[in-house]
Amino acid sequence: MQTSSKSRYSAAANQAVRFLAEVRPLIDAELDHLLPSEPTEPAKVHAAIRWSVFAGGKRLRPALLLATGRTLGARDRDLLPTACALEMIHTYSLIHDDLPSMDNDDLRRGRPTCHVRFDEATAILAGDALLPLVFQTLAEDRNLRPETAVRVIAEIARASGTPDGMVAGQGYDLAAESGAVTGAELERIHQQKTGALMGVAVRCGAILAGATDPQLSALSHYGSQLGLLFQITDDLLDITATAEELGKTPGKDARSSKATYPAVYGVEATREYLMSAYQGACIALEAISQPTQLLHSIADFIVERQA
Amino acid sequence: MQTSSKSRYSAAANQAVRFLAEVRPLIDAELDHLLPSEPTEPAKVHAAIRWSVFAGGKRLRPALLLATGRTLGARDRDLLPTACALEMIHTYSLIHDDLPSMDNDDLRRGRPTCHVRFDEATAILAGDALLPLVFQTLAEDRNLRPETAVRVIAEIARASGTPDGMVAGQGYDLAAESGAVTGAELERIHQQKTGALMGVAVRCGAILAGATDPQLSALSHYGSQLGLLFQITDDLLDITATAEELGKTPGKDARSSKATYPAVYGVEATREYLMSAYQGACIALEAISQPTQLLHSIADFIVERQA
Numbered sequence: 073m074q075t076s077s078k079s080r081y082s083a084a085a086n087q088a089v090r091f092l093a094e095v096r097p098l099i100d101a102e103l104d105h106l107l108p109s110e111p112t113e114p115a116k117v118h119a120a121i122r123w124s125v126f127a128g129g130k131r132l133r134p135a136l137l138l139a140t141g142r143t144l145g146a147r148d149r150d151l152l153p154t155a156c157a158l159e160m161i162h163t164y165s166l167i168h169d170d171l172p173s174m175d176n177d178d179l180r181r182g183r184p185t186c187h188v189r190f191d192e193a194t195a196i197l198a199g200d201a202l203l204p205l206v207f208q209t210l211a212e213d214r215n216l217r218p219e220t221a222v223r224v225i226a227e228i229a230r231a232s233g234t235p236d237g238m239v240a241g242q243g244y245d246l247a248a249e250s251g252a253v254t255g256a257e258l259e260r261i262h263q264q265k266t267g268a269l270m271g272v273a274v275r276c277g278a279i280l281a282g283a284t285d286p287q288l289s290a291l292s293h294y295g296s297q298l299g300l301l302f303q304i305t306d307d308l309l310d311i312t313a314t315a316e317e318l319g320k321t322p323g324k325d326a327r328s329s330k331a332t333y334p335a336v337y338g339v340e341a342t343r344e345y346l347m348s349a350y351q352g353a354c355i356a357l358e359a360i361s362q363p364t365q366l367l368h369s370i371a372d373f374i375v376e377r378q379a
Numbered sequence: 380m381q382t383s384s385k386s387r388y389s390a391a392a393n394q395a396v397r398f399l400a401e402v403r404p405l406i407d408a409e410l411d412h413l414l415p416s417e418p419t420e421p422a423k424v425h426a427a428i429r430w431s432v433f434a435g436g437k438r439l440r441p442a443l444l445l446a447t448g449r450t451l452g453a454r455d456r457d458l459l460p461t462a463c464a465l466e467m468i469h470t471y472s473l474i475h476d477d478l479p480s481m482d483n484d485d486l487r488r489g490r491p492t493c494h495v496r497f498d499e500a501t502a503i504l505a506g507d508a509l510l511p512l513v514f515q516t517l518a519e520d521r522n523l524r525p526e527t528a529v530r531v532i533a534e535i536a537r538a539s540g541t542p543d544g545m546v547a548g549q550g551y552d553l554a555a556e557s558g559a560v561t562g563a564e565l566e567r568i569h570q571q572k573t574g575a576l577m578g579v580a581v582r583c584g585a586i587l588a589g590a591t592d593p594q595l596s597a598l599s600h601y602g603s604q605l606g607l608l609f610q611i612t613d614d615l616l617d618i619t620a621t622a623e624e625l626g627k628t629p630g631k632d633a634r635s636s637k638a639t640y641p642a643v644y645g646v647e648a649t650r651e652y653l654m655s656a657y658q659g660a661c662i663a664l665e666a667i668s669q670p671t672q673l674l675h676s677i678a679d680f681i682v683e684r685q686a
Contacts, residue, residue: 112542114550168507173499192480193553196503197546200475203507204540207514211533218525225532226518233511235419239504243421246500 081376088373091366092130095138099131102152103159106209120190120198125163128181133158133273136298139366140277140291151280153213154224157206158273161232164202165269167195169242203232216280224276231272241265248331258331266306267299274298290359294367297353301374304346307332308339309379350375388683395680398673399437402445406438409459410466413516427497427505432470435488439681440465440580443605446673447584447598458587460520461531464513465580468539471509472576474502476549510539523587531583538579548572555638565638573613574606581605597666601674604660608681611653614639615646616686657682 081089103125108118134155141151170177170185171192178188187195210216210225234240241264248261274295278288311334333342353371357364388396410432415425441462448458477484477492478499485495494502517523517532541547548571555568581602585595618641640649660678664671 108542114541114547114554116554117541117546117550168503171503173503194550196475196478196480197550197553200506200510200549201541201546203510204536204544204546206536207532208536208540211529211536218529222518222525222528222532225514229511229515229518233515234421234424234508235415237511239424239508239511240421242507243424243501243504246504247421247423 082372084369085372085376087366087369091139091369092132092135092373095135096131098148098152099134099138099156099159100126102156106153106156106160106205116190116194117197117201120167120186120194121163121202123189124167124186124198125159125202127163127183129159129162131159132302133162133269136270136273136295136370137277137280139370140274140295141281143360143362143364143367144278144281144283144287145362146277146281150215151277153209153215154228154276154280155273157209157228158269158276160202160206160209161228161238162269164199165238165242167199167202171195174242174246206232220280223279227272227275227279231268236264237268238265241268245331253331253336255336258333258336261331262300262303263296266303267296270299270302271295287360290356294353294356297349297356298371298374300349301346301353301371304333304342304349305374305377307334308342308346309377311339346375389679391676392679392683394673394676398446398676399439399442399680402442403438405455405459406441406445406463406466407433409463413460413463413467413512423497423501424504424508427474427493427501428470428509430496431474431493431505432466432509434470434490436466436469438466439609440469440576443577443580443602443677444584444587446677447581447602448588450667450669450671450674451585451588451590451594452669453584453588457522458584460516460522461535461583461587462580464516464535465576465583467509467513467516468535468545469576471506472545472549474506474509478502481549481553513539527587530586534579534582534586538575543571544575545572548575552638560638560643562643565640565643568638569607569610569640570603573610574603577606577609578602594667597663601660601663604656604663605678605681607656608653608660608678611640611649611656612681612684614641615649615653616684618646653682 107121107125110119110122112118134152137155137158138148138151142148166180167186169175170180171187177185179185183189185195186198190198206228207225210221210228213221216224229237231237232239234243241261244257244261245265248257253261271292272295274291275288278291283291310332333345337345350371354368357367360367414428414432417426417429419425441459444462444465445455445458449455473487474493476482477487478494484492486492490496492502493505497505513535514532517528517535520528523531536544538544539546541550548568551564551568552572555564560568578599579602581598582595585598590598617639640652644652657678661675664674667674
């Protein structure tokens, strides 16, 4: 594993790069199918939803669900709607996070954020419409047995809300802006804000593939380490990357004194922590008897990513 | 049926008044059980949720679900979690509706709105936390068979989002503020903004009680007429009631030139329309063989309500 110049990845990470390129059109086509069309009334809300969903994201969460499900032998058609439901949650959270009263971001992935392109009320409604669509998608997925649908709905709902999910992480993050945070508090913020959704992507992929309890347990650990990896690299990129690479304003987190790993531990200790999370993810995969190169490669990809 | 002075109801409406008083403590106790406690971290978000959920609402949507379910012979324990899930959706919608970029309301039920009592970011997160809790509650309700849970989840998700649910109604409502609306547009706004959730309360009560298709169809019509009744009386109250009776600023809708029935049709024609919706609700109930006095009485109560 080596980090090199922009858009150059190690051989280990390259499998994930190719996988992301392969599944992205599948995910985008399914999202296009699941979302109301742009002319569907109320058209402004649906235009805002599509503006943000099709803003050029990496589709990491749905890809992670597909990678886990495929690793355990599931078919794409049993995985794709749930995978896309996770991308809807991720997108809604970005729309609401970017609002003036939250992170107040004007730019995301190099484009105006939803409330800048449309208006604040429409951005709030776009997020508010995506959330029920998530659960409608899962409840109406005819490929899922009701027992499985209910289990996946409960998992995703827990990972999205409070006290154990993404919104709790947002709540801690807002509270942290008003003062210095400890390492433990930072861990909690990130584990919930980013880790919960990445963790549930892996867990749902496993559940949809009929994972055994030991498989589910090992993969859950892999997923939580991956979430940690992602947030640490995000924090590092924020202080090292250029605006062009990031597609957003770099250094913003540091300026607004938000809780970041480099701010709490310093850059060197943060890099060491990154490698320990990477090792944790790899070790967790040893409990899986199926070939896990793809899941390994995704960990490499996240460590090496430049944006 | 006669409308009289404040808090005085006709004999027909009194059964509903007593029923609402009877079920309110049951609903409140179940909500208290389902919501994270106030000290649970992130405490500010949970305090904001409880501030708004326990703000003194009439619990009309959950009561409607209970009334319909009881009418068809279901037990309260099979109805209460879903009933409370609807109250959570209703509350989240009020929190987001009141935000400065939406209706910008400082007062609701005589108390400061969520973003005034806390702050805007916390109010957004409180709503964002309530929505997944709705679906978690339904997916984890051990009294529901998975087939029923999935059906109810799909119903509630559709009624909450776009293009057929509450958020679509909000979207139309925002669009309508910028110009005059026709009667048909007004109908669409209200049918989705208010009617969708009241309709789904009746439908879910019926589904949880194992309603036949003809029963479900008749009750769906009753529910949609009830939603209409509710919105018409809301619009009439806005121009006739005092602030003390309403617990909010009266005349606000008229001042901001929002779409209301009296604004489009005038007060007299609106009162006639009210009576026609009332008749529609009563006629729909004739298809139900079980005693439907309670459901009749709820229609009377809504027509006669003073706040």
